[in-house]
Structure formats: structure tokens, C-alpha cells
Amino acid sequence: MANGPLFNRALSDWMQSEGPDRDIVFSSRVRLARNLRTQPFPMLATNHQSGEVLEQVRGVMNNQQLQGIDRFQLIELKDLNELQKRVLVEKHLISPNLANEARNGAVILSENESISIMVNEEDHLRIQCLYAGFQIREAWELASRIDDIFESQLEYAFDEKRGYLTSCPTNVGTGLRASVMMHLPALVITKQINRLLPAITQVGLAVRGLYGEGSEAMGNLFQISNQITLGQSEEEILDNLYRVAKQIIAHERTARQKLLQESRDRLIDRVNRSYGILAHAHIMDSKEAAQRLSDVRLGIDLGLIQTNTTPTIMNELIVMSQPGFLQQLSGSKLSPEERDVRRAELIRSRLKSS
Amino acid sequence: MMCQECGSKPATLHFTKIVNGEKTEFHFCDSCAREKGELIPGTSNGFSIHNLLSGLLDFDPTGKGSTSSKPQHSRCEECGLTYTQFSKIGRFGCSACYQYFSDRLDPLFKRVHGNVVHVGKVPVRSGGKIKQQRELERLKRELQLRIEREEFEAAASLRDKIRDLERKIADL
Numbered sequence: 001m002a003n004g005p006l007f008n009r010a011l012s013d014w015m016q017s018e019g020p021d022r023d024i025v026f027s028s029r030v031r032l033a034r035n036l037r038t039q040p041f042p043m044l045a046t047n048h049q050s051g052e053v054l055e056q057v058r059g060v061m062n063n064q065q066l067q068g069i070d071r072f073q074l075i076e077l078k079d080l081n082e083l084q085k086r087v088l089v090e091k092h093l094i095s096p097n098l099a100n101e102a103r104n105g106a107v108i109l110s111e112n113e114s115i116s117i118m119v120n121e122e123d124h125l126r127i128q129c130l131y132a133g134f135q136i137r138e139a140w141e142l143a144s145r146i147d148d149i150f151e152s153q154l155e156y157a158f159d160e161k162r163g164y165l166t167s168c169p170t171n172v173g174t175g176l177r178a179s180v181m182m183h184l185p186a187l188v189i190t191k192q193i194n195r196l197l198p199a200i201t202q203v204g205l206a207v208r209g210l211y212g213e214g215s216e217a218m219g220n221l222f223q224i225s226n227q228i229t230l231g232q233s234e235e236e237i238l239d240n241l242y243r244v245a246k247q248i249i250a251h252e253r254t255a256r257q258k259l260l261q262e263s264r265d266r267l268i269d270r271v272n273r274s275y276g277i278l279a280h281a282h283i284m285d286s287k288e289a290a291q292r293l294s295d296v297r298l299g300i301d302l303g304l305i306q307t308n309t310t311p312t313i314m315n316e317l318i319v320m321s322q323p324g325f326l327q328q329l330s331g332s333k334l335s336p337e338e339r340d341v342r343r344a345e346l347i348r349s350r351l352k353s354s
Numbered sequence: 355m356m357c358q359e360c361g362s363k364p365a366t367l368h369f370t371k372i373v374n375g376e377k378t379e380f381h382f383c384d385s386c387a388r389e390k391g392e393l394i395p396g397t398s399n400g401f402s403i404h405n406l407l408s409g410l411l412d413f414d415p416t417g418k419g420s421t422s423s424k425p426q427h428s429r430c431e432e433c434g435l436t437y438t439q440f441s442k443i444g445r446f447g448c449s450a451c452y453q454y455f456s457d458r459l460d461p462l463f464k465r466v467h468g469n470v471v472h473v474g475k476v477p478v479r480s481g482g483k484i485k486q487q488r489e490l491e492r493l494k495r496e497l498q499l500r501i502e503r504e505e506f507e508a509a510a511s512l513r514d515k516i517r518d519l520e521r522k523i524a525d526l
Binding site (some may be wrong): 035037040041043144147148151155156158159160161162163164165167168169170172173174176228229230233237 | 432433434435443444445446447448452453459462463466467468469470471472473474475476477478479484487
């Protein structure tokens with residue numbers, strides 16, 4: 001497993017596929033939090049109880065309907081080393097929480113890595129579906145189908161008044177967290193983002209940086225997700241997110257066109273400078289890499305850079321330049337300084353080969 | 355500790371904000387925290403909701419103290435989690451906690467979600483049960499009505515229907 005594509009390839013298969021509005025929306029994700037009625041939530045479960053949950057969930061893997069969706073493998077976290085866990089976090093296949101502290105923690109992954117089901121995270125089950133581009137409804141439909149399959153074999157904690165019962169009060173009701181990862185460089189350059197973000201939060205949505213809660217927006221990537229899970233139906237939640245994301249896409253496109261019209265030379269200079277630095281630098285910290293990669297991605301999307309570098313390579317480099325990945329590829333632990341050199345080297349060679 | 359805003363009331367909402375490694379601590383009393391709407395999760399300042407949850411749980415949103423006449427459980431009999439522990443960690447211990455702490459959850463859910471009742475997806479299996487339970491309640495109401503109207507023949511047939519349905523629900 002240690003050398004499998006799961007840990008050495010930055011791009012999951014699902015990321016290679018084309019999706020609508022991919023110039024702005026990198027990915028769409030839906031997560032459903034579910035629990036079993038008869039066991040305490042993972043936080044209070046004994047080793048024996050969380051082990052039972054894992055066995056019950058493992059039992060569902062033979063379900064024919066589940067096998068009809070894709071091939072799945074179950075990976076127990078105790079069988080992974082620290083670097084491998086970190087790579088899975090950087091690929092968004094597991095949460096930092098599961099990597100760090102889960103007892104009897106496991107993840108069920110589909111072959112193309114678009115479905116990941118965490119076991120014994122904060123809740124017994126966290127069903128997650130990832131799609132390339134803006135396909136939030138498709139992600140929900142698939143997650144809901146998988147949810148139905150698990151529910152047909154497991155007794156869920158569900159209450160008529162409160163809905164799906166979750167460990168954290170912020171997830172109760174639908175247990176649904178839907179999010180879109182958006183690249184918004186033009187709104188950042190034109191400083192409109194400062195007006196936009198508060199507006200987004202006022203309609204019951206949350207905005208976060210690339211690596212989820214608590215992290216700042218790296219490389220102009222923003223994750224927009226629903227905040228409310230109780231009292232709104234799944235359709236309402238998705239519709240709300242869909243409409244707001246559509247508006248943001250339109251704003252970003254307008255801002256890009258405005259930049260092209262009003263400061264074309266500056267923009268061309270900026271993206272090509274960043275390309276030059278990425279192609280030649282010897283030391284590159286993660287923050288600078290994220291910013292330069294964002295510039296080049298914008299340049300590619302607007303046709304301002306004469307290169308064969310594809311948008312997909314840029315997505316790949318964003319994941320690859322994360323600390324876990326760099327170390328996994330080097331086959332050893334690296335100090336931050338060593339990582340900066342390795343990161344620069346990796347980006348140089350990837351751009352050269354494209 | 356006194357509220358850092360008004361300086362006159364004891365602080366009941368405490369949290370720490372870390373931006374770029376710079377740590378700032380906040381201590382507010384209930385009324386100042388309420389006034390500071392921007393501190394509430396889901397708004398622009400982007401504080402983690404988990405940091406704020408325990409503050410919210412201690413919150414009495416009516417400002418009048420509890421008016422509920424129902425007995426309040428201080429402990430979940432199923433998993434042993436106490437309400438005090440719950441309000442500190444902001445996490446339930448098991449699904450039964452929702453029942454044991456039920457009386458006190460509406461203000462919390464109202465604050466976090468703006469709503470207290472689920473309207474979305476219903477699982478297929480327990481969904482069937484929920485549907486039948488609703489039907490059972492309807493039949494019982496009708497039975498009551500027939501008895502009041504002294505329509506005993508209709509009442510008897512309803513009573514049989516109720517028994518059948520109760521057996522069916524028990525078997526689900």
C-alpha cells in the first residue's frame with residue numbers, strides 16, 4: 001500500500017475529469033454525518049464499542065448495490081504511517097481529526113477516490129463525495145444513494161423532531177455539509193472579496209480557506225459551505241449554496257474581464273513573473289507557491305501565458321507542494337528548509353516536463 | 355473575571371482568537387456578547403463555531419432564567435454525560451443525550467441554526483415507522499372523538515385498527 005498511487009499521485013482520478021465552471025470552481029463536495037443508534041458517539045465510545053462500529057460498517061461493504069457504484073477498499077488508520085495519513089488529509093480524503101486521534105478510525109475509499117467514508121471520526125460515519133468543477137447537486141445525489149445503502153443495513157440514530165442525530169449540535173438535522181472550492185484571484189486583486197465575504201456569511205453560508213476551518217485562504221482558494229443543517233431541507237440548503245456560488249462565479253468572471261480591460265499589461269506582467277519564478281526558483285515556501293500557482297492558473301485561464309502547462313497540472317502542483325506530499329515523494333521526513341528546496345525542485349521539473 | 359466590554363458584569367463568554375499565530379483573549383458578559391452580533395457563528399469574523407459553542411450553551415437566550423416547568427435532566431442515563439460536561443465540550447455523548455437534555459436544546463438550536471425542527475430527509479426504515487406513528491396518533495384522536503359523540507360502532511372498528519397498527523409498529 002505504501003507505494004500505491006493513493007499516496008504517490010497528487011491527483012485523484014476524479015480530479016482529472018472535466019467539470020462545469022472549472023475555471024473557477026475546482027471541486028464540489030458533500031458530506032453526510034450519520035450515527036448508529038445503539039452505540040455511543042466516537043468521543044465517548046470504548047475501544048470495544050468503536051471496534052464494533054467498525055465491524056458493522058465493514059459488513060456493509062459486501063452490499064451488492066454498493067459494489068455496483070464502484071470498487072471500495074477499507075483502510076484502517078492504524079495501518080498507516082504519519083506521512084501517509086497526512087497525504088490523505090492533503091488530498092481531502094480524510095479529516096485532520098481522523099488522522100490525529102480516532103480510535104478504530106478507518107476510511108472506505110472508492111477506486112477513483114471520489115467517495116470517501118470516514119468511520120469513527122467525530123460521528124460514526126461521514127460519507128463524503130467529491131466532484132470536479134461545479135457539480136454540487138450530483139455530489140449530493142451520489143452521497144444520498146450511498147447513505148440509503150448504509151441505512152438499509154444499519155440502524156441510524158434518527159429522531160422525528162431533530163433529524164439525524166450527530167455528535168456536534170452544529171450538524172444535527174440533515175447532517176449535510178455541502179461545499180464548493182472556488183479560485184477567486186480577480187476578486188482578491190480588485191479587493192472586492194472584502195465586501196463579498198461578509199455578504200456570503202449573512203445568507204447562512206460559511207467561507208473558509210483552502211484547508212478548512214481555521215486556515216487562511218491560501219492561493220486565493222475559498223471554500224464556501226452551508227452553516228445551517230436544521231430546519232432547512234437538503235434541497236433548500238443545496239439551492240441556496242448553488243445560487244450564491246453562481247453569483248460569485250459571475251462576479252469573478254466580471255472582475256477578470258475588468259482586469260483584462262483596465263490593466264492588461266500589469267496582469268500579463270504579474271502572471272508571467274510568477275511563472276518565471278516558479279520555473280526557476282531554488283527555494284519556495286508554501287505560501288509563495290500557493291500565490292504564484294494561483295497567478296499562473298489565472299494566466300492560463302485567461303490565455304495570458306504561452307505554455308503547454310494545463311490547468312490540471314496547476315491543481316496537481318497545489319496538492320503536491322503540501323508538506324505531507326513532498327515528504328512522501330522524497331521518502332523521508334524533511335525539515336521546513338529542506339521542504340522549501342524540494343518544493344521548488346518539484347515545481348521546476350513539473351513545469352519543464354509539461 | 356469581569357466583562358471586558360462593560361466592566362460591570364461578570365464575564366460568562368470566554369474565547370480565544372488566533373490570527374497568524376497572534377493570540378487574543380475575549381471575555382464578555384451575556385448582554386455584551388448578545389450585542390456583539392458579529393461574534394455569533396456564521397458571521398463575518400469567522401470565529402470557529404466550536405470555540406463559541408460552550409459559551410452559547412451557558413447562554414440563557416430569554417435573559418429571564420428557565421421558565422420550563424418540565425423536570426430537567428442533568429445527566430444522560432444512557433452514556434453518563436452530564437449537562438455541565440456537555441456545555442463545556444459542546445458535544446453529545448450518544449443519541450439518547452438529545453432526549454435527556456431535550457428541554458434545554460431549543461434555545462441552542464435556535465441560536466446555531468435559527469430553527470429547532472428537522473424538515474429534510476427521513477431514513478427509509480425508521481421513516482416507515484414515523485409515518486405509521488403519525489397515522490396511529492391520528493386514529494387515536496378520531497377514536498376519542500367518536501367516543502365523545504357516542505358513536506360506539508365506529509369507535510370499536512377504530513380500536514381494532516389501532517391495535518393492528520400498534521402490533522405492526524412493534525414488529526418494525
